[in-house]
Amino acid sequence: MKKVVLLFLTVFLSCFKTDEYLKIGTNVWPGYEPLYVARELGYLKDIPVHIVEYSSASQVMRAYRNNVINSAALTLDEVILLRSYGFRPVVVLVMDFSNGADVIIARRGIETLSDLKGKKIGVENSALGAYMLTRALEKAGLTVNDVKIVPLEVDEHLNWFKRGKIDAVVTFEPVKSKILKAGGRVIFDSSQIPEEIVDVLVVEKEYLDKNPSVVKKLVNQWFRAVNFLKENPKEAFRIISQREHITDEELNKAYAGIKIPGRKENRLLLDSSKPKLEAVARKLLKIMKEKRIISQNSIDIDGIFDGRFIEED
Structure with a gap:
């Protein structure tokens, strides 16, 4: 049996080069769950994507800084923090907004x-x-x-x-x-303060430049999973509650306080020419400097948003 499993993994991994893999780090949060719903339903089976769940956001940040992962689900301030460390994370998807949470x-x-x-x-x-x-x-x-x-x-x-x-x-x-x-x-x-407290998916620029098609496929399957969540909430909640070990009531409370934007809204938020999220990012940057969370006087956040991976409905 072990030989069969090993053979399967060898064949599967040989389909993709190591540097093609998109390794996504997340912590536990209902807003990120469509990624796991997509994985559970087999939406990601033909995409070189590996999702790694960590117990906290700080662990996700540590993994990113150690180059264990090249993609992550983060809050916008965490994206700016990675930029201050010399990384080049690019926001390719707005996953959710805090809408009362x-x-x-x-x-x-x-x-x-x-x-x-x-x-x-x-x-x-x-x-x-x-x-x-x-x-x-x-x-x-x-x-x-x-x-x-x-x-x-x-x-x-x-x-x-x-x-x-x-x-x-x-x-x-x-x-x-x-x-x-x-x-x-x-x-x-x-x-x-709608659309200001936000969770996003980032991909490191070096990977993004080499594998844009992988990112585009992943983003498409994210929206497919979001639609499944809307159209089949009972089945989606079963998947999520088993993973997060929480009740449907707790899940309902969590989702009542967040908003998951669709394709059209995502394009407006991330449009490279004039992204709506840029004003929020610059205000966050100002606060982070004032609070001395970052010390650099000049941090480049130009090109931090890229909406080209989001197709029309």
């Missing part, structure tokens, strides 16, 4: 964003957390100088909130639901 929750007595002035706000020390808070404060005519920032890891959010050590927190599921049960209330969420 990221929130600012405050304790009783804080009714509006304006009430945050002078208050202590817990937030992860990340570009994404800083961006979310900055955009929320802008809506109220405030800046980060008007509040007291308390750097907190996500696993500290609930405890600090319950103990009254912070007045509000920038967080997301599953912590979001727990803090709401503890008496918090949402005063701002990512649906109020």
Whole structure:
């Protein structure tokens, strides 16, 4: 039996050169699941693609930096961070937007964003957390100088909130639901800044230039899997829930807070001549410099978006 399996793998791998393989790293997140649905349904069987799941985004970043993978599902700030390390990741697909999944929750007595002035706000020390808070404060005519920032890891959010050590927190599921049960209330969420908190698929430019047809085939199968998710939610949820070990109810909550854009919207977002996401990327870059997440004065993000792999409907 072992000889048969070995022979199969040898024949399969010989179909493609090693440098043709697109090795995609992801962490666990429902927005990335159409990739795994596509794999489960056999949509990727004729494409030299290998998907590697890591337990955290930091592990995905480490694998990319170590050249273990040449493609990844990332947030836009992580793409910019890779650029600051000297890599050339190119965004070829917008996988999902946070559409209410990221929130600012405050304790009783804080009714509006304006009430945050002078208050202590817990937030992860990340570009994404800083961006979310900055955009929320802008809506109220405030800046980060008007509040007291308390750097907190996500696993500290609930405890600090319950103990009254912070007045509000920038967080997301599953912590979001727990803090709401503890008496918090949402005063701002990512649906109020549509298309700004985003997950994307990147491919390293060197691979992209050599194997554009592989990337195009993968992107086509992504949209095929997204359609399957819409048209056959019960079967798709079975695949996803078994993989992620979560209930349908938890999946429904997760998908209620994200939006998966279609082909047309993707083309507008990534169009190389005037990509809609460029303004978001430049604002993120500014925040990352201010927070000293990156130190370089000049980071090239020109050519970071490429929508040519997305075909018409």
